[in-house]
Amino acid sequence: MKLESFDKIYHVHRKSNVKRWFVVVILLCIAALFLPWTQNIKVKGNVTTLYQDQRPQQLNSPIPGKIIKWHVKNGDYVNKGDTILQLSEVKEDYMDPLLVERTEQQVRAKQGVRNYYEAKVGTTDSQLKALGAARELKLSQLKVKISQLNSKLAAEEAELLATTNELALSEDQFNRQKKMYDEGLVSLTQFQQRSVAYQNALAKKTVIDNKVAQTRQEIVAVEIEQNSTIQDYAEKLSKTEGDRLQSMGLIEGSMGDIAKLENQVANYRARQGLYAVLASQSGQVVQLSKAGIGEILKDAESIGTIVPNQVDYAVEIHVRPVDLPLLKEGQRVMCVFDGFPAIVFSGWPNTSYGTFAAKVIAVESNIGANGLFRALLAEDRGQKPWPPQIKMGAGVQGIAILNDVPIWYELWRNINGFPPDYYIVDNQKSATTDGKK
Structure with a gap:
């Protein structure tokens, strides 16, 4: 018996193209293997x-402070230099509203002290010049006096030499007169006259010797006075120079204090400009981490992030x-x-x-x-x-x-x-x- 359903389901008597398609597919696959x-x-x-400046930038608090006002919110777009928030001071060292003015007063006071010491240095310089001039004048006077004494000594020594010669001559005459008197050749009166002349010559020589000795002592005394003058003026000059150097040291110290105070003034002025946190670049403000008014920020604490516009x-x-x-x-x-x-x-x-x-x-x-x-x-x-x-x-x-x-x-x-x-x-x-x- 022939089943019609069997013939309709299984087309065993029909011609099939499966083998042909199989070969075609195999050939295509082989050809595809050589494709690039x-x-x-x-x-x-x-x-x-x-670029680092185009990356998201953190907003940091430049100083510790308390938030008193916000000018932006999350998602706002800002330009470079726009104010993000405002801070007030929390450190007691900076709470004085006249801090800059008072520090400037200290600077002016230190400048006055410096000017005083500069004037003192000027006065000391004048003293040094006056002491130097007085020393030179005094030494010149002593040199003149020594020169005069030396001249006087030379004259007295010349006089002493003449007196010595005169004494030698009187002594020789006295000795001859005495010998003649002993032999009875001259009278007693003549012998006595020659004896008086000899005594006068001897006395005159003694007087001149004393004068020469006195003049030499005066020269030594003047030389001692000259050395004493040099030493005295050296001490005075050293003391005055020490006062001058001390004043100059105080001037340098004052200048250091002035520079330090001026630095503090500059820092205080710069700090006053840091109470407003500004946008470092143009962009969108995101990730704000602080909320509300009155929150305290630490130094360099992160507030949020700015994402740049141009990247x-x-x-x-x-x-x-x-x-x-x-x-x-x-x-x-x-x-x-x-x-x-x-x-x-x-x-x-x-x-x-x-x-x-x-x-x-x-x-x-x-x-x-x-x-x-x-x-x-x-x-x-x-x-x-x-x-x-x-x-x-x-x-x-x-x-x-x-x-x-x-x-x-x-x-x-x-x-x-x-x-x-x-x-x-x-x-x-x-x-x-x-x-x-």
């Missing part, structure tokens, strides 16, 4: 910037140590930003949709705490521009483009667990291509 495949390294990272974005990626030798400066990397749809064919980067081109500009030489190396990517200006909606810290998936190989080679490499081929980037060629574009 771009080797790549898949990495993850996030959006950042190359030249870059991407930082983290590379495994095994892939690090394959990554070089100037290498092309395709980026997929979080939040932007993309269709990615990793082996055919030119056919991918939603990817953005970047170039490796730096590879750090030290490994990070996560066991990965960090590399920085910059936008490839010759390709499609990056989306303006990206934000700092957004996630990024990167595909580092390596060598072009056949698909069969890539399958064989993965089956054997071999790494991608070592790829040398031709930076000169890349730069020339960019310049032509």
Whole structure:
């Protein structure tokens, strides 16, 4: 009996094309094995910037103080120099409202003391000049007196010499007169006259001797007075010079005190300008950590963060140590930003949709705490521009483009667990291509 249902279900008598399609598929698969495949390294990272001044900046309190007024709220956009909040003083050393004026009074008082000592130094200089002039005058007088005494001594010595000669002559005459008197050749009166003349000559010589001795003593006394004068004036000059040096030392001390007080005045004025916390750059204020009025801020305590408006974005990626030798400066990397749809064919980067081109500009030489190396990517200006909606810290998936190989080679490499081929980037060629574009 023939079953119609069997014939309708199992078409055993009909001609089939399965074998033909099987062969075609096999041939297509074999042909596909010879298609080009771009080797790549898949990495993850996030959006950042190359410039420190374009990174999110913390708002810090420059001084300890108490919040008295807020001028912004979370999410507000501010320009550079806008006031974020105002502070009041909490340290007792700075609470005096006339602190600057009182410190300036101290400066003026110290300046007056310095001027007094400068005047004293001027007076001391005048005293030194007067003492020097008086010493020279006194010494000149003593020199003149010594010169006069020396002249007097010379005259007296000459007189002494004449008197000595006269005495010798009188003594000789006296001796001859005495001999003649003894022989009876002269009278007693004549002998007595010669004796008186001899005694007068002897007395005259004694007087001259005394004068010479007295003059010599006067010269010695004047010389002693000269040495005493030199010593006295030296002591007076030394004492006056000591007073001068002491005054100069006090002047230097006063100048140091003045400089210190002027520094305090400048610091107090600068501190008065720190009661308003200003925006360090233009951007959005976020993550304000203090609330309300009256909260106390410590020195350099964080208040919040400013995210800059104008940012030249870059991407930082983290590379495994095994892939690090394959990554070089100037290498092309395709980026997929979080939040932007993309269709990615990793082996055919030119056919991918939603990817953005970047170039490796730096590879750090030290490994990070996560066991990965960090590399920085910059936008490839010759390709499609990056989306303006990206934000700092957004996630990024990167595909580092390596060598072009056949698909069969890539399958064989993965089956054997071999790494991608070592790829040398031709930076000169890349730069020339960019310049032509």
